[in-house]
Amino acid sequence: MPAKDAPSLVRVAVTFASISATSFGGGQKASIRQSVMAAGWMDADAFLDGLEVAQVMPGPNLLNLAIYCGQRVRGIPGAIAAFFGASVPPFAIVLIAGALYFKYASNPFVHGALRGCAAGALGLTVANAIELTWDERRSWIAIALVAATALAVWLLKLPLLLVLAVFGGAGIAAERLRAQRTARA
């Protein structure tokens, strides 16, 4: 049962719809935090718990976080409202972009623009990979795992499930050992 001052499901959906429709690149977490705190839906600790779990669980962080917040204030119906709120606007926008793509991609100017955009998006991916690798510099084991994973996928075309089981499993084991050693020391 929702509390007396709990927001309506429409309010939950609209809150996340307005964030998802305007969240370019980063910054979504900050917008969600601001919205839910300003509305008094939860305190900072509850939000941070949700943020951490949203990042560990599979799925887009923005969507997971929206679901967590929706569920906090209105249970499963709130989570569903948040899911639709956070996913429908991006879906509608990408469909419009796709319709334009299929209509105009053969126009030489549009084709050139798309090729340029693709070169740019590749650059963003490389920059992201560099930043994420830099974040792993704390341990040589982590860096070795990054390299081994990339090579295994490049050269052996290992399926994702196997990659996560082998290299993710090795990473978790290494992290567990490190945590135990730190605890003992």
Add this chain to the structure above:
Amino acid sequence: MPSALHNLLDIVGVFAQLSVLGFGGGKGIIPQMHTDAVTTYHWVTSEQFTQFYTIGKLVPGPTTIFAALIGYAAVPQRPLLGAAVATAAMFLPSSAMMMGFDSLLARFAASPWRATISRGLAPAIVGLVWASVLSIGRGAPATPIAYVTTAAVVVLMLRTKISAPLLILLSGGVGVVALR
């Protein structure tokens, strides 16, 4: 041409698996998605895949929303249905897991395993992001001007505060002039 229903079932199989394996916000699933959509099922070409990914980066919301465009292309008889099914398969399984997780949340959020799992998985995810560079690179234009554009975006992204979508649009401007 395979029937629309057959395609839709394949779409559900592919994207639902990617959904539940989408750790780290889904950054690591691009290589597998490329293999499935381009090599295995021939739903899209490598160039289309890269351009759809680019559109995913350009529009608001999660990048993996570009699954909708792959679904659109995969079911020529019913493109909108293909897009809707691909998006649902991409987002519903992980979202259902997130909802089901709520009851365990209090315990898990405080557990040392949470940090162990997220830090332990991180190197594999980062390796997969490097592998996505190759997947995406295959469909990017292979000309000196494109290489310079890519390199410039890397430097600008790492060294300045210019937003990612703006960098893509600026690259598009370069493309209009020099990559036609």
